[in-house]
Amino acid sequence: MASLPLPLAKVGRSTLWQSTLWRHLLLAVAGLVVVVLVLEGTSDFRNAQLAAMAYLGIAAGGLTVLTGLNGQISLGHGAFMAIGAYTTALLYQGTEPVLPVLGVLLAATLVALVVGAAVGVAAARLHGPYLAGATLALAIAVPGIALFFDGVLGGEQGLNVRLPEVPGWFADILFFLTAHDVSSSKYVAYIGWLSLIVTFVLLANLSRSRVGRIWRAVRDDEVAAEIAGINLGRARVLAFLVSAACAGLAGAVMAMAVRLTAPSGFTLTLSLTLLTAVVLGGLGSLLGALIGAALLTFLPQVVTGVGADLGLSDLQSAELTPLVYGLTMVLVILLAPAGIVGSVRGWWRSRAEKAHKPA
Amino acid sequence: MQQFLTTALTGLTLGFVYAAFALALVLIWRSTRIVNFAQAPMAMITTYVALVLIDAGVSYWVGFVAALVAGLVLGAVVERVFVRPVEGKSEINAVILTLGLFIVLHALAAVVFGSRYRSFPAPFGLHGFQAGELRIALTGFGIFTIVAVLVVMGLLVALFRFTDLGLKMRASAFNAEVARLLGVKVGRMLTLGWALAALVGSLSGLLIAGGSLVHPSYMDSVVVYGFVAAVLGGLDSPAGAVVGGLLLGVSLSFVSGYVGSELVALASLVILMLVLLLKPGGLFSHAAERRV
Numbered sequence: 001m002a003s004l005p006l007p008l009a010k011v012g013r014s015t016l017w018q019s020t021l022w023r024h025l026l027l028a029v030a031g032l033v034v035v036v037l038v039l040e041g042t043s044d045f046r047n048a049q050l051a052a053m054a055y056l057g058i059a060a061g062g063l064t065v066l067t068g069l070n071g072q073i074s075l076g077h078g079a080f081m082a083i084g085a086y087t088t089a090l091l092y093q094g095t096e097p098v099l100p101v102l103g104v105l106l107a108a109t110l111v112a113l114v115v116g117a118a119v120g121v122a123a124a125r126l127h128g129p130y131l132a133g134a135t136l137a138l139a140i141a142v143p144g145i146a147l148f149f150d151g152v153l154g155g156e157q158g159l160n161v162r163l164p165e166v167p168g169w170f171a172d173i174l175f176f177l178t179a180h181d182v183s184s185s186k187y188v189a190y191i192g193w194l195s196l197i198v199t200f201v202l203l204a205n206l207s208r209s210r211v212g213r214i215w216r217a218v219r220d221d222e223v224a225a226e227i228a229g230i231n232l233g234r235a236r237v238l239a240f241l242v243s244a245a246c247a248g249l250a251g252a253v254m255a256m257a258v259r260l261t262a263p264s265g266f267t268l269t270l271s272l273t274l275l276t277a278v279v280l281g282g283l284g285s286l287l288g289a290l291i292g293a294a295l296l297t298f299l300p301q302v303v304t305g306v307g308a309d310l311g312l313s314d315l316q317s318a319e320l321t322p323l324v325y326g327l328t329m330v331l332v333i334l335l336a337p338a339g340i341v342g343s344v345r346g347w348w349r350s351r352a353e354k355a356h357k358p359a
Numbered sequence: 360m361q362q363f364l365t366t367a368l369t370g371l372t373l374g375f376v377y378a379a380f381a382l383a384l385v386l387i388w389r390s391t392r393i394v395n396f397a398q399a400p401m402a403m404i405t406t407y408v409a410l411v412l413i414d415a416g417v418s419y420w421v422g423f424v425a426a427l428v429a430g431l432v433l434g435a436v437v438e439r440v441f442v443r444p445v446e447g448k449s450e451i452n453a454v455i456l457t458l459g460l461f462i463v464l465h466a467l468a469a470v471v472f473g474s475r476y477r478s479f480p481a482p483f484g485l486h487g488f489q490a491g492e493l494r495i496a497l498t499g500f501g502i503f504t505i506v507a508v509l510v511v512m513g514l515l516v517a518l519f520r521f522t523d524l525g526l527k528m529r530a531s532a533f534n535a536e537v538a539r540l541l542g543v544k545v546g547r548m549l550t551l552g553w554a555l556a557a558l559v560g561s562l563s564g565l566l567i568a569g570g571s572l573v574h575p576s577y578m579d580s581v582v583v584y585g586f587v588a589a590v591l592g593g594l595d596s597p598a599g600a601v602v603g604g605l606l607l608g609v610s611l612s613f614v615s616g617y618v619g620s621e622l623v624a625l626a627s628l629v630i631l632m633l634v635l636l637l638k639p640g641g642l643f644s645h646a647a648e649r650r651v
Binding site for chain 1: 393454586590619622625628
């Protein structure tokens, strides 16, 4: 959060805004209004894209907390998404699903949380390139599990996921608000965005709380943090856990949006793409994660269009998108390591400081 | 018995390739404290260079040498242009940078060379020979693989042990500041180190590709196996990387032969985790030094 000079923050700010919880809840309500307006004002195709943006945003939000606040890197978040997605596919297929949608989302989050705890205990002892290598191995290993147990997990073809039915009360509320009927794909987009808002409120509160401060302390100086009585291992495992749970939830939304869970959906590219989103937006910033997710969702169309204009074949222009991702990743690290949000904030802050300097 | 022998020999051959790749990672780690995850797509690009030349009608060996030279140049360019600015900064930045390069090279290869599978020729036979009842799965190309890796390793040892240049490179890796004071051009040595590492990486790319299929992500899993092999050996020791590569090659071959090829990556993850948790300094470490 941008820390404005203290006198400025006191003037003209209500106490409601000063309370972290209320500020985040207000932002969440505002976000909800925007979500309803945007989802109702756009076509089914755009809704599907927005659902994709939601699940990428959830996963990127979890990753940005891990990498930006706690200084741990994970190239394996695609694997946690796969775990969430496969849990969803197993619990939510056929005509008689075992659990309602909310139950499925929670179950997927919980399973990813448990696996994340196991990986996190090991990961907490690693740092930098070691952690990157270990999570890279995770990203490559997990799809193989789905291929090996093809009886349960469907092998190469994967598992189909049921399209969620719109519950009556939800349709009633939305009809009351907007006078539109809700299609199933729109409902999935709502599931995604509601999950995103809940996740982001929780993450934002967590990052402003004692836990968030501990994570930052561990990131900035291990020795100092340890002297201050912080249990390094516990802080790292907790950060990994929270992050893995977010990826699991993202995987669940992804399974419902794509309606298919197959190993080909969870390649190394997915994990690296998430990292791109986080780096691009600025490490540690939830807003940045959202911006990154938006770019990941909408950039491919633009870039592929440009590629077609340049006379490339369809296959070639499809590959331009990762090229742009990779180039931006390299350029961001070389030129603006703070990412989009961080750079804008830095510029804003230096401007504010200049303006406040006595003449 | 037959299956056991075949599995062991296949594993040994693969092990030499992993050893070469691990060696490339270790060379870079020693000089710049960076794990070059982009090593895999760099090797992939140079293999494509060889493939394009061979498809154009030149002999396998011209393509082979061209790929190695391309590796040398690519390594130097990557170090000088992209890596130099992040050297000595936060390790996360370096990791993200090499991953960015990973994605860029991948996409570039798919745009330029296409993402379909293409077969890559082998200069020697791909069939084992018969010894009485047993079929020995050591192919002509397998023997070539082992010899090529051994030759390159020998040359590297000679370079670092017996030449002035090698001494300067070791000095720059050991203590850049002191080496600079003694008149070693440290920057140039780092560039050379990356170039040599990329050459070794290209060799492993060519050896994996020989007699099999090439596509833009065919090296992706090798970077994981190479990393695991390097960590097995301690990430700091070239000899350890070679032993780690051989051990890993044989173990993974047994997992693939007796359990299922789908679980090879998972097995490498398990091995990596066990090593990092039990003996973080590698299999040959004695002192309890904290590095991980």
